[in-house]
Amino acid sequence: MITGLGLTSGYGLGHRPLWDGLQAGRTAIAPIDPARPPGFDASGFAWRLSATIPGLDAKEHVPKSYRKAVKVMARDTEIAVACASLAVADAGWKTRFHAGEGNLEGGGTGAATTYPPARVGCHIGAGLIATEVGELASAMATAATPDGGFDERAWGTIGAEQGVPPPSPSQSLADTSPARGGDGVPGVARGGMNNLQPLWLLKYLPNMLACHVTIVHGLEGPSNTITCGEASGLLSIGESARVIERGAADASLAGGAESKISPMGLMRWGLAGRLARCGAGDDPLQVVRPFEVGSRGSVLGEGGGLLVLESERSAIDRGSTGPGVEIAGFGAAQAVPSAMPYVGGAGSGDAAALADAIHRALADAEMGPQDVEAVIPLGAGSVEADTAEWAGLRAVFGERLDTLCMVGLTPFIGNCVAGHGALAVGVAAMMAIQRRPPAGAVLRGGPLGPRGKWPCNILVCAGSLGGQAAAIVVRY
Numbered sequence: 001m002i003t004g005l006g007l008t009s010g011y012g013l014g015h016r017p018l019w020d021g022l023q024a025g026r027t028a029i030a031p032i033d034p035a036r037p038p039g040f041d042a043s044g045f046a047w048r049l050s051a052t053i054p055g056l057d058a059k060e061h062v063p064k065s066y067r068k069a070v071k072v073m074a075r076d077t078e079i080a081v082a083c084a085s086l087a088v089a090d091a092g093w094k095t096r097f098h099a100g101e102g103n104l105e106g107g108g109t110g111a112a113t114t115y116p117p118a119r120v121g122c123h124i125g126a127g128l129i130a131t132e133v134g135e136l137a138s139a140m141a142t143a144a145t146p147d148g149g150f151d152e153r154a155w156g157t158i159g160a161e162q163g164v165p166p167p168s169p170s171q172s173l174a175d176t177s178p179a180r181g182g183d184g185v186p187g188v189a190r191g192g193m194n195n196l197q198p199l200w201l202l203k204y205l206p207n208m209l210a211c212h213v214t215i216v217h218g219l220e221g222p223s224n225t226i227t228c229g230e231a232s233g234l235l236s237i238g239e240s241a242r243v244i245e246r247g248a249a250d251a252s253l254a255g256g257a258e259s260k261i262s263p264m265g266l267m268r269w270g271l272a273g274r275l276a277r278c279g280a281g282d283d284p285l286q287v288v289r290p291f292e293v294g295s296r297g298s299v300l301g302e303g304g305g306l307l308v309l310e311s312e313r314s315a316i317d318r319g320s321t322g323p324g325v326e327i328a329g330f331g332a333a334q335a336v337p338s339a340m341p342y343v344g345g346a347g348s349g350d351a352a353a354l355a356d357a358i359h360r361a362l363a364d365a366e367m368g369p370q371d372v373e374a375v376i377p378l379g380a381g382s383v384e385a386d387t388a389e390w391a392g393l394r395a396v397f398g399e400r401l402d403t404l405c406m407v408g409l410t411p412f413i414g415n416c417v418a419g420h421g422a423l424a425v426g427v428a429a430m431m432a433i434q435r436r437p438p439a440g441a442v443l444r445g446g447p448l449g450p451r452g453k454w455p456c457n458i459l460v461c462a463g464s465l466g467g468q469a470a471a472i473v474v475r476y
Contacts, residue, residue, distance in 0.1 A: 001315050002474075003322030004091025004308030006083040007426045008257075009413045010051030010301055014086060018413070018423070019430050025440020027051075027412045029288070029299055031280035038075050038261050038302070040133070047275040049284055050261045051301035051414035053079065061085035062216050063097055072203045073212060074129045075302070079257040079419065080209035083306035084217060087253060091308035091322055095120075096218025113218065114318060121221035121249040122214050123239040124306070125232025125256025125418040126206035130264035135197060142192030155192045209257060213306075221249040229464030230378050231332075232256045233305065233421030234472050238330035240309050250314040255422030257304025266300065272465065274298050274382050274415075288411040290379030290443055291386050298380040301414020305422030307429075325429040328457065328475035329367070331360025335467030350385075353469040354392030358461055361471035362396075369397050371457050372473075373448050374405040374437060376424040378462040380415050389463055405445035407437050421462050425472055428458040432476035 007014065010028025011021040021028060028051040032042040037056070042048045058070045058078035062085075073081065088095050093114045143155035202208065207225040214223055222243045226235045233256030240254035260269060269275050276287045276297030289295035309327065310320065333356035335349035362368060377389055394401050409424060416423060431437050435448050435456055448456060461471040 001310050001312050001322070002307050002325040002327065002425075002429050003310050003315050003320045004087045004089075004093070005305070005426045005429065006085065006087025006090060006255075006307070007303075007305040007423055008053050008056065008079055008082055008086070009303040009416070009423060010053060011413070012054055013056070013082060015090075015426055015430060018427065019438060022409070022412055022427065022438035022441040027284045029284035029301065029412070029414055032261065038259060040263055042266070045266055045270070046277045047266055047270050047299070048280045049278050049282065049287065049299045051299070051303070051412075052261055053302055056082060058082060066216060069212065072199045074132075074203050074208065075259040076126060076129050076257055077208050077212055079259060079302065079304045080124055080306065081212055081216065083255065083257055083304050084213045084253055087306045087308050088217060092320070093308065097216050115251055115314075117218045117220040119221055119250040120219045121240055121243050121252035122210050122219045122223045123226065123236040123243070123252060123254045124210040124213065125226045125228070125236040125421070126209045127227060127229070127232070127258040127260065127418040129204045129206060130260065130262040130268070131204055133263050135200065139192050139195035142195050213253065217253075219253065221252065227418070228468040229466050230380070230415065230417055230420050230462045231464040231468040231470040232418035233423070234425070234460065234462055234470035235332055235468070237307060237309070237327065237422065237425060237472060238332060238470060241327045241330055244309060244311050251308065251310040253306050254309050255304060255306040255425075256418040256420075257306070258416060258418035259302035260300045260417060261302050269300060274380070274385070274465065275300065276381065285411050288381035290377075290381050290408045290410060291390055293383065295381045295383055295386070298382045298410060299414045301416045302419075303413055303416040303423055304419030305426045307422060307425065323429060323433050324476070325432055326475045327472060329361040329363070329365025329473035330471070331357040331362070331364060332468070332470045333357040333360065335463075335469070350388040350463045350467060350469070351391035351395065353467060354389060354461060354463045354471075355395040357469040357471040358392070358396045358459065361459070361461075361473050365457070365473040365475065367457060367473070369400070372397070372404070372459045373456055374407065374431060374445070374458045376407045376409065376428055376458065376460045378410070378415075378420065379408040379443065380410050385463070392463070392469075393461075403445055405437055405448060406443045407431070407441050408443040409441065412441060421460065421470065424460045424462070425474060428460050428474040429476070432456045432458055432474055
């Protein structure tokens, strides 16, 4: 059961701003603003639009004694920490954070938590976290050659003369004498990698999202990090559901979070052919048009969602007053590698993998395609990827796909990659409870069935650049 939602998006913190923004059809995508975190000067890029989270401050979502750890949190981790705080508050949980024990030194009040720490898991989808340019540049400058090139030996070599400062940028890297910072060995220079901050690796590892969340909230049950692009959030929710179903935990935090709004993140996805070339003055709703031939491509967003999942019995026993939305079915699949393009669009293998994942989710929910009332697909806006996704959906729903209610998030919050699936499940939960889609985000199809018709089944699905696919059935 989903008993708590912790969602962050370009609309702000919490699920209400997200729902209200989608209901109004107001996009959160805007020009990348260098004055607004995590913005930068994007004037030299061909992709200048994004959706960023306003007002995100991780220090507000951790105990005071843990705030020094925020210094070694990448933006992705900050998003996950905020989502976790919102989720447990929405569920009415008391974790180690609230008991006064969520700090690096231990201790605390000893107050009881909602669940024993060992009975709560955590599964978070994450991405390849891009290094902050300032941190990497200071190290790379040491390995620069006089003509503006890059010397691999200067980057990776640690000199024997540890106490000798490196030469200035104006000095030649070819001079390896100890007096100039080398170790006296011809062709061996100083080791620019040493200029990275000591905790650099602990800031950019994908598993740092789950690491900080579990420390802050004292979650000591099964934990995992899944890095499968846009499928990551759905796969993580499915993993948590399986852990609870087999009795390894009573509850879990599950979802995903990611921010690719950085020079490196933007460049990677742009060169992969997934982004729309757009200027700061372009209308996002005309740029990103899911499943339409005229769509110019996708736009990146940052955001994420963590859901509180509990077994039904555990939720009832603790007196949960949460919405009681069910993860009724989960399925996953992988495209055949030979059918997977690594740059540009998607192939037939991606369509088959998505269809397979959906069929598995429906079978797990003990229902058929005819029982689905609405779909929230990825709908990234990239014509090639959308074509493959549509083919996968068509293989499952046939002609009914043309009239099925379909909700698109990407034109409004961008493609949040690892965080996208969890945001979509959160929207599905709100749709199921209210028995209506957010009117402004409906791509096609009509309203849901009458309020007297139960249950309400909503399918959330996504493929990924790497060929992974996942699907979840949300039921209320």
